[in-house]
Amino acid sequence: MMDPVSVQRIVLREIRLALREPFSISSGTVTHRRILLLELTDAEGVTGWSECVAGEAPNYSPETVDTAWLALTEWIAPRVLGCPLHAERILATLEQDFRGHRMAKAAVEMGMWGLAATRARTSLARLIGGATGRIPVGISLGIQRRPADLVERARAALEQGYHKIKLKIKPGSDIAFVGAVREALGSKAPLMADANNAYTLEQADHLARLDAFELLMIEQPLAWDDLVRHAELQKKLRTPICLDESITSVERAQDMITLKSGRIVNIKPGRIGGVSESRAIHDLCGRHGIPVWCGGMLESGVGRAYNVALASLPNFTIPGDLSPSSRYWERDIVTPEWTMDGNGMMRVPVDRPGIGVEVDVGMVEDLTVRKEILAA
Numbered sequence: 001m002m003d004p005v006s007v008q009r010i011v012l013r014e015i016r017l018a019l020r021e022p023f024s025i026s027s028g029t030v031t032h033r034r035i036l037l038l039e040l041t042d043a044e045g046v047t048g049w050s051e052c053v054a055g056e057a058p059n060y061s062p063e064t065v066d067t068a069w070l071a072l073t074e075w076i077a078p079r080v081l082g083c084p085l086h087a088e089r090i091l092a093t094l095e096q097d098f099r100g101h102r103m104a105k106a107a108v109e110m111g112m113w114g115l116a117a118t119r120a121r122t123s124l125a126r127l128i129g130g131a132t133g134r135i136p137v138g139i140s141l142g143i144q145r146r147p148a149d150l151v152e153r154a155r156a157a158l159e160q161g162y163h164k165i166k167l168k169i170k171p172g173s174d175i176a177f178v179g180a181v182r183e184a185l186g187s188k189a190p191l192m193a194d195a196n197n198a199y200t201l202e203q204a205d206h207l208a209r210l211d212a213f214e215l216l217m218i219e220q221p222l223a224w225d226d227l228v229r230h231a232e233l234q235k236k237l238r239t240p241i242c243l244d245e246s247i248t249s250v251e252r253a254q255d256m257i258t259l260k261s262g263r264i265v266n267i268k269p270g271r272i273g274g275v276s277e278s279r280a281i282h283d284l285c286g287r288h289g290i291p292v293w294c295g296g297m298l299e300s301g302v303g304r305a306y307n308v309a310l311a312s313l314p315n316f317t318i319p320g321d322l323s324p325s326s327r328y329w330e331r332d333i334v335t336p337e338w339t340m341d342g343n344g345m346m347r348v349p350v351d352r353p354g355i356g357v358e359v360d361v362g363m364v365e366d367l368t369v370r371k372e373i374l375a376a
């Protein structure tokens with residue numbers, strides 16, 4: 001059992017980091033990430049860094065960078081600062097009479113795990129029960145203007161060794177795009193699609209046309225908070241549905257299993273409330289024969305550390321959206337940067353204490369556009 005940790009100080013910073021290329025999903029395009037970073041310090045001066053995955057606009061979840069900032073300063077920090085708490089218990093503490101804001105809550109929860117790993121002089125991956133030293137990497141490709149542009153990027157990804165290629169889709173950029181990639185890359189290429197809520201159940205026949213392309217799965221075709229219609233849709237599709245946005249807690253994962261709304265879960269710790277809740281979903285799905293994989297939110301190297309550690313758990317049997325730093329950034333804010341070898345594998349830093357990478361604090365300070373120090 002870990003010791004409880006008493007966080008004395010949380011430094012909130014918002015940085016701006018330019019993506020190497022714009023990233024488009026059905027609900028919008030991002031060219032720069034506004035990233036909320038947390039630096040937690042305990043009574044002995046040990047620090048832990050974490051990242052909030054909320055975006056600039058509420059087009060993925062209702063949370064944004066600004067709502068997370070408010071939730072953290074007004075409600076979350078006052079509840080944790082100066083209180084001895086186990087990382088496993090943080091989310092329960094934050095859920096008491098406090099609805100929603102799971103991304104903001106997750107940022108503190110994850111920071112507590114990183115801090116606990118540093119204190120225990122063990123890697124985050126080992127601390128949370130990680131089982132493997134190398135994980136297969138997948139890539140998520142944004143919506144492109146023409147099918148040929150998507151084919152070019154998908155082919156390059158396959159050549160780089162990626163184990164799964166996710167194609168973002170929306171009405172008008174779906175059948176022809178996915179079909180062109182399948183045709184160009186052949187029947188063995190590990191392809192999937194992600195619609196980010198761009199369809200309605202009335203479009204079930206249209207979506208069923210994707211069955212012809214033998215995709216590994218189609219991610220979140222319907223509304224962000226829906227489970228019932230996804231169950232209806234799954235009956236009409238041969239392709240497995242994977243839920244992302246809809247799974248915000250272990251209870252929602254349980255509902256998905258009960259209702260048969262999907263057959264695969266995309267776990268993002270930053271969306272779900274952190275490491276403990278993610279592990280609970282991982283364990284639940286494992287017991288029900290539901291494979292899980294770790295999604296991404298275009299994280300910096302800080303948030304990525306938590307995803308990589310989580311993805312080393314045994315029921316993460318499908319490659320995650322865990323691309324190396326260089327896919328997103330000219331230069332990442334951590335050393336060493338996250339890398340992928342020629343076989344599409346990423347090393348889990350099990351031999352380094354804490355999150356396994358050092359934050360380049362000087363670079364972070366240079367990129368900071370907003371900062372607030374919260375103290376006990």
Ligand code: OSB
Nearest residue numbers: 060140295296297298299321323
């Ligand atoms: O739906 O998985 C998604 C990025 C932003 C918002 C939602 C999603 C994504 C991705 C990016 O697919 C995955 C990555 O971080 O590489």
Ligand code: MG
Nearest residue numbers: 194219220244
């Ligand atoms: Mg998704």
